[in-house]
Amino acid sequence: MSSDAPTPTSAPTTGSTGHLGLRSKAAIVAGRGVAGASKLANLGSGSVIGGRVSLALDADLLGSLVAGRDVVLISGTNGKTTTTHLLVAALERHGPVVSNSLGANMPAGIVAALADADPAARAILEVDERWVDTVLRQTGASTTVLLLNLSRDQLDRSHEVRRIADDWRATLGELPTQQVVANADDPLIVWAAGSASTVIWVGTAAHWTNDANGCPACGGRIAFTDVAADGTSTWRCTSCEFAKPEPEWWLEVEPGPSADADTHLLVRADGTRRRLDLALPGRVNAANAAMVLAAADAVGADLDRASRALATVTDVAGRYRTASVGGAQLRMLLAKNPAGWQEAIAMLAPAPQPVVASINARIADGRDPSWLWDVPFEHLRGRFVVALGERRHDLAVRLRYAEVDHAVGESLEAAVRLAATHAETSAVDLIANYTAFQDYRIEVDR
Amino acid sequence: MSVPTPARSRSVARTSALRIGLLFPTLLGTYGDGGNALVLLKRLSWRGIDAEILEVEAGTAVPDSLDLYVIGGGEDGPQVEAARELGTQGPVHRAVEAGAVVFAVCAGMQIIGTSFAGKDGTPVGGAGLLDCATVKTDEPRAVGELVVSPDPAWGLSRLTGFENHGGRTRLGPDARPLGHVDAGVGNGDGSEGVLGLGRGSGKVLGTYLHGPALARNPQLADLLISWVLGVDLSDLAPIDDTEEEQLRAQRFAAVDRGNLDGVATRSWKDRLFGRN
Numbered sequence: 001m002s003s004d005a006p007t008p009t010s011a012p013t014t015g016s017t018g019h020l021g022l023r024s025k026a027a028i029v030a031g032r033g034v035a036g037a038s039k040l041a042n043l044g045s046g047s048v049i050g051g052r053v054s055l056a057l058d059a060d061l062l063g064s065l066v067a068g069r070d071v072v073l074i075s076g077t078n079g080k081t082t083t084t085h086l087l088v089a090a091l092e093r094h095g096p097v098v099s100n101s102l103g104a105n106m107p108a109g110i111v112a113a114l115a116d117a118d119p120a121a122r123a124i125l126e127v128d129e130r131w132v133d134t135v136l137r138q139t140g141a142s143t144t145v146l147l148l149n150l151s152r153d154q155l156d157r158s159h160e161v162r163r164i165a166d167d168w169r170a171t172l173g174e175l176p177t178q179q180v181v182a183n184a185d186d187p188l189i190v191w192a193a194g195s196a197s198t199v200i201w202v203g204t205a206a207h208w209t210n211d212a213n214g215c216p217a218c219g220g221r222i223a224f225t226d227v228a229a230d231g232t233s234t235w236r237c238t239s240c241e242f243a244k245p246e247p248e249w250w251l252e253v254e255p256g257p258s259a260d261a262d263t264h265l266l267v268r269a270d271g272t273r274r275r276l277d278l279a280l281p282g283r284v285n286a287a288n289a290a291m292v293l294a295a296a297d298a299v300g301a302d303l304d305r306a307s308r309a310l311a312t313v314t315d316v317a318g319r320y321r322t323a324s325v326g327g328a329q330l331r332m333l334l335a336k337n338p339a340g341w342q343e344a345i346a347m348l349a350p351a352p353q354p355v356v357a358s359i360n361a362r363i364a365d366g367r368d369p370s371w372l373w374d375v376p377f378e379h380l381r382g383r384f385v386v387a388l389g390e391r392r393h394d395l396a397v398r399l400r401y402a403e404v405d406h407a408v409g410e411s412l413e414a415a416v417r418l419a420a421t422h423a424e425t426s427a428v429d430l431i432a433n434y435t436a437f438q439d440y441r442i443e444v445d446r
Numbered sequence: 447m448s449v450p451t452p453a454r455s456r457s458v459a460r461t462s463a464l465r466i467g468l469l470f471p472t473l474l475g476t477y478g479d480g481g482n483a484l485v486l487l488k489r490l491s492w493r494g495i496d497a498e499i500l501e502v503e504a505g506t507a508v509p510d511s512l513d514l515y516v517i518g519g520g521e522d523g524p525q526v527e528a529a530r531e532l533g534t535q536g537p538v539h540r541a542v543e544a545g546a547v548v549f550a551v552c553a554g555m556q557i558i559g560t561s562f563a564g565k566d567g568t569p570v571g572g573a574g575l576l577d578c579a580t581v582k583t584d585e586p587r588a589v590g591e592l593v594v595s596p597d598p599a600w601g602l603s604r605l606t607g608f609e610n611h612g613g614r615t616r617l618g619p620d621a622r623p624l625g626h627v628d629a630g631v632g633n634g635d636g637s638e639g640v641l642g643l644g645r646g647s648g649k650v651l652g653t654y655l656h657g658p659a660l661a662r663n664p665q666l667a668d669l670l671i672s673w674v675l676g677v678d679l680s681d682l683a684p685i686d687d688t689e690e691e692q693l694r695a696q697r698f699a700a701v702d703r704g705n706l707d708g709v710a711t712r713s714w715k716d717r718l719f720g721r722n
Contacts, residue, residue, distance in 0.1 A: 152476065162521060214473060219523035219565075221473065221504050238505060367590070368608045370657030373478030393693035397661050400689050401481070401488050408692075 024064040027054040028115045051108030054115065062107055063138035065114040070122045071139040072295060075132050076148025076189070077161075078340050079288045080105065082280065082316045083148060084126040086292040089313050090306035091299070096121035106131050122299075129164050133171040141176040145196075146295050148288070149206065150188040151339040152371065161188065165216055168192035181295045183287075184247045187235060191216035191242070202294045203250030204287035205231035217242040230254070231283075249294045251276075251286055266290050274307060279314040284343040318437070323444035326417040328428045330356075330444070334437045336365070338374040344431045345375070351382035354419035356409065358389035358432040358440070365434050369394045377402040384422045386415040389436045412440050464490060464497040464674060467512040469538075470504045473528045474554055477610070479518025481658030482549065485667050486514065493683050495675075504528065510537035512546060513674050519552030519610075519656050522565040529557040532573040539575065542648035547673045548575060551659055552611055555640060555652025556580040563613050575650050577618035578640045585634070587612045591701050592630030592655055594638040597623070601679055602665045604628070605638075606697045607655030615640065615654075624653055629701045649673050662697065664690050 020028070031054030054061055072091075074084050088099045098117035100110050105126040114123060127135050129150070136143060147168070150161055165188040172180060173195030182193035184201035193199050205227070215222050220239025227233045231253030236243035247269070254263040264276040264286035276289050289310050296306040315321045319334045335344035348355060361369045369391050377398055386409040387395040399406040407422075409415025412430075419428045432440055468483040483499045490497040502508050504527060515538055520528065532538060542548060548558065556562040558575040563582040572579075587610070594605040605625065614634030617623060624639025632638030632654050642650035651670070653659060660667035664687050665679075672679045 162523070214521065214524040214527065219527055221527065368477070368610065368657070370478040370481075370608060373481030373484070373658040373661070374475070393689065393696050396689050397693050398481075398658075401484055401661065403488075 020064050024061050027061050030054060031112070031115065048104055048108050048112060051104075051110070051112035051115070054108075054111055060138070062111055062114070062135065063140075065111060065117075066123055066139045068119065069142075070299065071143045072122070072124045072146060072299065073127050073132065073135060073139065073143055074125065074146045074148070075127045075129055076183075077129065077151045077337065078343075079148050079284065080126045082285065082319065083146065083288045083292060084124060085313050085316045086280075086289055086310055087124050087146070087295060089309040090292055090296045091122060091124065091301055093305050093309055094301050097124055098122070099124040100126055107134060110135065130160075132168055136171060136175055136177070142178055144178045144295060144299055145172070145180045145193075146291055147180060147182045147189050147193055148291060149183055149186045149204075149339070150192070152337055162214075162216060165189075165192045169195045172196040179298050181291060181298055183291065184245050184250075185233065185235070187222050187237075187242070187244075188216055190245060194245075199245075200249070200294055200298055201245045201247040202291050203232060203244075203247035204290055205233070205251045205253060205283065206287065215240060215242055249290060251290045253283065253286075264289075266293055274303070276307070277311045279311055280316070280320055282343055282347040284346075318441040325428075325444055326413040326420065328416050328420040328426045330416055331427070331429050332437070332440065332444070333429065333431045334434070335431050336434045338371045341375040341431065345377075345379050348383075348429050348431075349427065352384070352423055353425060354384040354386070354423040354428050355380060356386045356388055356412070356415045356419050356428060356430045356432075357395060358412075358415075358430070358436040359387075359391040359395045360389045360433060360436045361391045361394075362435045365436075372398045377404055380404045384419060386419045388412065388415045389432070412443055462496075464495060464514070465509075465512045466497060466499045467509065467515045468499055468501045469508065469515055469517045469554075470524075470528045470531060471501050471518065473504050473524040473531075474518040474520040476520045477518065477552070477608075477657035479516070479551060479554070479657060482518070482551070482660045482667075483516045485658065485660040485664070486516070486671065489664065489667050489685060490671060492685055504531045508532075508537040510540040510544075512541060514670065515541065515546060515548045517548065517550035517554030517558065519554055521553070525553045525557055525562070526564055526570055528554075529562070529570060529572055532557065532575075534571070534574050536573070538573070542575060542650060544648065546648045547670055548648070548650040549660075549670055550576075550650070550652045552609070552654055552656040555654070556611075556613055556615065558650065558652065559615065559640070560618070576640045576642045576652055577620035578615050578652070579618070580613040580615045582612055583614050583634070585614065588631035588634075588654070590630055591697065592632060592638070593628040593698065593701050594625045594630075594632065594653075594655065595628055596625035600624075600669060602663075602669060604698065605655060605659075605663045605666060606694055606701075607653075607657070607659045607662055609654045609656055611654055611656075624651065630654075662690070662693060 031050035074080055088097055091097050096118045098121040100113035105128045110125055169192045179198040180193045180196040181200045183189045183204050185204050185206035215237040218240040220237050222235055223238050224235045225233050234244045250267050252265045252267055256262045266274045276286050297303055322329050322331045333344045335341040361367050381404050385404050385406040388409045392408050396408050416428050466483050466486055471480055487497050487499050550558050557572050559572045559578040560574050561569045562572050562580040564570040567582040589610045592607050592609040596602040609630055620643050621640050623637035627636055627638050639653040668682050669679055
């Protein structure tokens with residue numbers, strides 16, 4: 001899904017291919033040549049096309065590149081890139097790491113990230129949901145797999161969500177892994193991970209349950225209990241034995257005066273409690289951090305150092321950053337699907353701070369924006385919202401029925417100006433879906 | 447743009463709130479289907495008609511006293527579960543006998559027919575509220591924009607929406623289509639949607655225009671409202687639908703251009719570099 005501007009951030013730039021066979025070396029050199037030509041021709045950073053060329057010449061290149069490394073694979077619908085960044089931060093103090101941390105998460109992007117890496121570096125790899133089997137076949141039994149969540153993303157392909165859970169379950173039942181670290185609050189993830197020999201369950205206090213109500217085991221109905229005061233909840237199938245497993249770790253929330261002042265605690269089954277201090281906003285990032293620390297512990301990292309490192313992550317591939325646009329300070333949030341939008345809306349500055357909301361429906365976004373009706377836009381009442389993007393009229397109609405004061409914008413700058421002027425403020429929040437966000441990210445840096 | 451001011455419809459005399467049942471929203475809510483109930487509610491309340499939405503989860507009793515039942519789309523497993531909940535002689539059947547209206551989209555339409563295709567394609571008995579049967583064929587899944595010219599009898603303008611289904615639906619003698627397909631697949635034989643003719647005094651309408659079909663087609667929402675109120679469509683107080691008209695114009699233009707993503711088709715560069 002995400003395949004933009006892939007540049008390995010943690011990989012040293014000098015090549016170190018001495019440990020590889022001749023065919024792999026030749027494949028990497030050829031890939032670099034194409035990547036360089038592509039870059040010179042101004043066609044992008046070139047690393048994905050370079051990786052494709054390398055893979056075409058040596059289909060087992062990924063296996064060669066990860067041989068002897070510790071590997072962590074991170075997959076799920078939402079939070080892959082952020083979680084990968086957090087895990088890199090948590091583990092890079094323990095030794096060299098290499099990551100495809102800008103989100104080029106299919107084999108070509110992964111190969112491109114690994115091609116130049118220190119052979120001793122631990123590989124922390126974000127993997128597209130549909131490529132987990134392929135990648136795990138190459139990374140082998142020393143792999144730790146981190147499974148975050150599964151929800152509808154590209155709606156015109158939503159029938160795939162359950163199939164992905166089934167596919168992961170088959171893969172993890174067949175291939176040996178070091179361990180799987182999995183979200184115990186997402187029934188589809190529990191189904192997928194349940195076949196693995198060693199699973200570390202993490203309770204993430206997840207709030208998005210709308211995509212998991214049909215039991216993946218029997219087709220019956222999953223009942224979710226109400227969220228308790230400490231943020232924890234549970235679930236079970238009303239027709240069969242399928243239920244939330246006992247977590248080894250879980251997130252607790254101590255409510256603050258506002259949502260952005262909540263305190264998040266990571267609790268371990270042995271009773272130890274650790275406060276999470278993050279620069280990234282929102283409960284969803286606390287959940288990502290909980291998964292990261294459980295994984296860091298599982299691969300032998302020191303939890304205090306790993307935990308302190310998480311606070312240093314402030315900007316993930318342009319997400320959460322603030323940019324100067326149209327005379328206003330624009331904070332940029334990415335949300336790709338209903339679950340992500342619900343979390344992003346919860347991260348907004350309090351009303352009446354205005355919002356620019358932008359929707360595209362290109363192939364990477366999913367061509368069907370019906371999901372707009374699953375997003376609780378009613379929560380934006382009391383703010384002025386400017387609808388933007390190629391499907392701004394779909395959003396405007398949705399905002400109309402949510403009875404949110406709104407207008408339609410024609411460009412990012414005009415929309416931000418309109419929002420700021422209307423609300424007499426210089427601070428504006430932007431939520432944009434995938435391709436819209438990528439366009440604005442380039443635009444604000446121009 | 448602001449919310450339209452309420453205007454009172456001239457032909458309404460109700461003593462209690464009109465009740466809209468949103469059936470099994472957690473089983474059948476894959477495509478923003480709750481939006482249809484919301485659109486109906488707001489278009490009633492903007493006309494000064496008191497209405498409420500009752501969400502009826504699977505596993506709880508479905509009241510037979512509601513005025514309008516909305517059934518959404520979903521995936522294979524939940525679809526079978528929802529059909530089981532409806533039964534073949536249940537509360538919704540009694541409600542329709544007594545004059546209630548049912549609006550069902552996509553999987554919701556399939557399960558209220560006489561039979562539909564289960565998870566592995568084997569036929570599963572439906573609720574039988576509509577005289578139609580849905581089968582799986584070898585044809586590819588129908589995914590994309592759907593444009594429908596409705597039966598002129600309804601007095602509706604063209605319908606726009608998105609469809610996403612693997613089944614093909616054949617109508618029996620006690621059903622007629624909502625209209626014919628201008629772009630897309632619909633029922634699979636050039637027709638689109640199913641209107642029940644047989645049962646009781648109520649009206650049952652199904653369509654492959656999925657998700658928030660009524661948001662893109664406010665006239666269709668008003669047609670359902672007119673059925674519930676027992677008035678002519680033209681008797682309903684007008685509502686300013688400028689924003690819906692802008693959306694509709696954009697979608698029709700996109701289909702006419704063959705440009706269904708709202709953006710240029712992927713260039714050779716995008717294909718080569720794996721960009722979308």
